Amino acid sequence: xxxxxxxxxxxxxxxxxxxxxxxNYTVSPFSNLRWYKQDTGRxxxxxxxxxxxENTKSNGRYTATLDADTKQSSLHITASQLSDSAxxxxxxxxxxxxxxxxxxxxTQVVVTP
Amino acid sequence: xxxxxxxxxxxxxxxxxxxTLQCAQDMNHEYMSWYRQxxxxxxxxxxxxxxxxxxxxxxxxxGYNVSRSTTEDFPLRxxxxxxxxxxxxxxxxxxxxxxxxxxxxxxxxLTVV
Numbered sequence: 724x725x726x727x728x729x730x731x732x733x734x735x736x737x738x739x740x741x742x743x744x745x746x747n748y749t750v751s752p753f754s755n756l757r758w759y760k761q762d763t764g765r766x767x768x769x770x771x772x773x774x775x776x777e778n779t780k781s782n783g784r785y786t787a788t789l790d791a792d793t794k795q796s797s798l799h800i801t802a803s804q805l806s807d808s809a810x811x812x813x814x815x816x817x818x819x820x821x822x823x824x825x826x827x828x829x830t831q832v833v834v835t836p
Numbered sequence: 837x838x839x840x841x842x843x844x845x846x847x848x849x850x851x852x853x854x855x856t857l858q859c860a861q862d863m864n865h866e867y868m869s870w871y872r873q874x875x876x877x878x879x880x881x882x883x884x885x886x887x888x889x890x891x892x893x894x895x896x897x898x899g900y901n902v903s904r905s906t907t908e909d910f911p912l913r914x915x916x917x918x919x920x921x922x923x924x925x926x927x928x929x930x931x932x933x934x935x936x937x938x939x940x941x942x943x944x945x946l947t948v949v
Contacts, residue, residue, distance in 0.1 A: 727878065757937060766840075766926050767879075769937030812878070816934065821867060821886055826878030 726750045727815050729827035736803055736834055744830045746796040746813030754818040758787050758798050761810045761829065770798070770811075803834045838862050842927050842941035849917040849948045857912040857944050859927030865939070866932040868910040869894070870902065872923040873943075879926065885910055886932070917948045 726749045736742045748756070755774045759767035771780040771787040773796070780787045784801045800807055810829040817823030843858045861868065869884035871894075881894030885904040899921060901913040910929075914921060924945050928938040 754934065759937075764943075766928075766940030766942050767938075768940070772935065772937055774935075821884055821892075821934075824881065826871075826880070828876060828878045 727813055727825045727827040729811075729813050729830050731830060732828075733831040733833070736832065738803060738805060738834050738836050740803055742800050742803060742832065744798045744800075744811050744813075744832070746798070746827055748794050748796070748813070748815045748825070748827075750794075750815040750817060750825050752818040753791065753794075754816040756787075756789055756796050757814040757816070758785070758796075759812045759814060761812055763809070767812055800832070803832075805834050805836065808832060808834045840927055840929050840939050840941035842925075842944050844944060845942070846945050847947070849914070849946065851917060851919060851948060853917050855914050855917065857914075857925055857927075857946075859910045859912065859941060860908050861910075861927075861929040861939070862908065863929060863931075863939065864907060865929035866907070867930040868904065869928050869938070870900070870910070870912045871926045871928065872896065872921075873926060874923050882912065882925075914946075919948045922946060922948045 728747045730745045757772045758770040761767040773780045773789045775791040786799045789796045812829045813827040840861045866887050870882040871879040873879045880896045883902040885891045927941045930938045
């Protein structure tokens with residue numbers, strides 16, 4: 724069972740609208756949580772990194788939140804643009820080893836005009 | 837441009853053939869890693885390295901070998917290709933400070949027939 728679950732699997736939104744993506748994890752011990760954006764045919768690109776002591780991190784129109792108590796994170800996209808069409812991936816890093824990390828399967832976002 | 841370079845971008849192999857996927861970075865990053873990405877699944881770690889001469893296994897290492905003779909290069913070898921190794925492969929690098937995100941290459945799409 725994947726220890727990082729993302730929802731929804733996919734969504735379609737109108738240009739200019741906001742949306743929120745969810746990431747629930749069971750990874751322990753927890754080091755940090757990252758959100759990546761992956762355009763079709765490209766490698767993932769880092770959006771935000773949060774440690775357990777941070778509960779909000781912004782990068783332009785992207786805002787990530789983290790609740791380490793409930794093990795939930797969200798990524799909010801404000802005033803979506805066509806270029807936001809991509810897969811958004813949640814990654815949770817363990818504390819004890821470089822080799823321990825879990826990727827979510829991603830949420831596919833399609834922004835339509 | 838600085839970054840992670842992967843070659844080739846596409847490759848078709850016959851079952852039983854061997855090949856090497858190349859990965860090079862010019863950012864002097866200590867950490868490098870290989871992932872495979874399959875439809876509907878999160879990226880999975882194959883092997884990683886925390887510095888020249890040091891490698892370790894990730895979640896799905898079987899059928900793959902790596903070596904790290906220089907800081908810049910981290911090739912991935914498929915010993916005897918199998919159809920189950922059909923996937924998209926990504927290489928990533930990072931500074932040793934885990935507060936930084938990973939920089940991913942653009943991927944290699946491998947098909948084993």
